[in-house]
Amino acid sequence: MNARVPRYHRIAESLRDRIHAGRLTPGTRLDNQRQLAKSFGVTLMTLRQALEVLERENLIARRHGLGTFVAAPSIDYDILQLRRFAGDLSAQGEHVTTRLLGGRVARADRRVTDALGLGARAGVVQLERLRLVDGHPMSLQRSFLSTAVGEEVLKADLGTTPLRQVLEFKLGITIDRARESVSAVRLGLREARELGCRAGVPAFESERVSFDQGGAPVVFDRVFIPGDRFRITRELHYEQSERGATS
């Protein structure tokens, strides 16, 4: 069992755990960097790399000349009226069914392997599902999982059980957080055929990475939705402070 994960990564994880476990509460000052480096048995430079990771996650704040502090927990966004763009639209009250088109081991492109934190060569399990609203194809969803997880998932009945449920009850993985990115693309030949429209029509492409509670990426989803079948709507409220703020 060699340490394939970088040391600074492990250190960050260790500190993150301490923070999450409540052993380090917001506002607490950490040991100074040299001390920490010593106690982890690494160089100052290495330790600082770990701190940088945590800072980017907004878990700590470093103040020159003062020390390193545990940051106040970030605000939770509840304002989200949006459901899962990629995924179940059932919340909208439509009759949604899912047809499993295939599940197999495949090679994935870089965006997928990057997102999942895998090597470019690594095989992944790819699921392909078609979502139908009132019987009409709505979206084509390709999900990618690492083989370790994916092989287990393939054994389940994905025609009837949602992927999230399989992950949770069969593998004990709970999806906690996701990052989604939507762009406008032209529909490819294969995607168009599955969705029953012509190749080249404009469509939304949503790419989503879902993370478990430990912050590890679990699933990469890529969803195609023809542009004439979907709209993103949103209600905006302007705050006082914003009005006329533009120079």
Next chain:
Amino acid sequence: MNARVPRYHRIAESLRDRIHAGRLTPGTRLDNQRQLAKSFGVTLMTLRQALEVLERENLIARRHGLGTFVAAPSIDYDILQLRRFAGDLSAQGEHVTTRLLGGRVARADRRVTDALGLGARAGVVQLERLRLVDGHPMSLQRSFLSTAVGEEVLKADLGTTPLRQVLEFKLGITIDRARESVSAVRLGLREARELGCRAGVPAFESERVSFDQGGAPVVFDRVFIPGDRFRITRELHYEQSERGATS
């Protein structure tokens, strides 16, 4: 003589300038890190710090084993922090300029007149503006106002004053709320020409109705953004109640 700004900061700035000046175009591979370090006269570690800065700014992408590349200038749009999708992107820290293409009385389609609560025959004032990010066309925005309001607006200098400000200070109308709806479309001939791309390419079309404090519709905006220049991103947090809730 004293270099108060860190060296890695200067290096980042230098590279950033090269990118913005167009001397390094998207997709270009930079010299390898050792080379760059040598040419800047610093250590590899120091150079890497500079690259990290640029990576966090999404100006470059580093790919293990391959090289360091100038990133595509696609703008990320966090829908949670989202303010005006159609409108100022300046909050993202980009250099945004606006070019007024025209303002005149015109006839509008039904979606517009409906949204503004006007009769189908009613004339409206149409403004056409091009938004440029770092000098490159980003979006084409058509705004429609009722003639009563629009005629006043036309007298203002829209090249330099944001529309919201004109409405607020010249007409005493404060935009309070808006409803926005985004779809994926194919770019029309005229829009493509203005945006400097080919007709038919996939694009986002955002339609937005803005309301004043009394709840009356004031402006209808229709914005086109080519799909390769824009992305919507969002961060999702799953609540306990949501987990495994799907039947």
Next chain:
DNA sequence: CTCTGTCGGTGTTCTAGAACTCCGCGCTGC
């Protein structure tokens, strides 16, 4: 013809320091 192993190029991680800046605090001198 496909698979596999190796190789050169490139990014990544880490060491062991040294010198520097920034900050608060207490001591000193007025």
Next chain:
DNA sequence: GCAGCGCGGAGTTCTAGAACACCGACAGAG
């Protein structure tokens, strides 16, 4: 009193190098 100085603690920047990991490509094996 209180203004200024300097000290010590803490984060920051930087060096010079070594070892490692990853990728694409190409050549040889089956």
